[in-house]
Amino acid sequence: MRQVLFGAVALIALTGQGRAAGDGERIQVTGEIMDTWCYLSGVMGGPEATLGTAHHTCAMWCAAGGIPVGLRTEEGEIYMVLKLEGAGTADGSPAVLEIQSNQITADGMAYARNGINYLIVERIVSNEGITNVSHEDYGLVPPFAIPKGEKKKILGSE
Structure with missing residues (x-):
């Protein structure tokens, strides 16, 4: 599991634009709460x-299983969420599960270390719910993610 989390953090470092390391910066940022692993x-x-x-x-199952959640902005910047208002650590608590895949505006402290953006959410300023209706393009289960021989059973078609 440690290798999996290290890999996810390394990939975040590659995709984030980065913020200067320091004592942190108070920000308000808007984006989708997302499943960092997938x-x-x-x-x-x-x-x-x-x-x-x-x-x-x-995303709900991954968060419930302890996969760290992130916040992805429209510009593609990713913040690893370390703490969340009402939840303490962002470790799959009910507060985290309630906002999974939601578009939120968060107020909190942003930190960066080694090219990775971290966010401590002190307050959720707004929650628009799930606004990204992506299943129309990708289905509820992307076909390429279904094991061979299971498509008919899962999707109800050949």
Whole structure:
């Protein structure tokens, strides 16, 4: 598991624009609460297939299982969420699960170390709910993520 988390953090470092290391900066940032593992590993397809309604159920399971959640801005910048208002650590608590895949505006402290952006969410300023209706493009379960021989059973078609 340690290697998996290290890989996810390394991939975040490659995709984030980075912020100067220091004592942190108070910011308000808007973006989608997302599943960092599937988004960054590519296991479920490209990044867009792992956001919004197409990936919501999986994102809930990953968060409940302890996979760190992130916040992805419209510009593609990713923040690893370390703490969340009402939840303490962002470790799959009910507060985290309630906002998974939601578009939120967060107020908090942003930190950067070694090219990785971190966010401590002190207050959720707004929550627009799930606004990214991606299942229309990718389905509820992307077909390429279904094991061979299971498509008919899962999708109800050949």
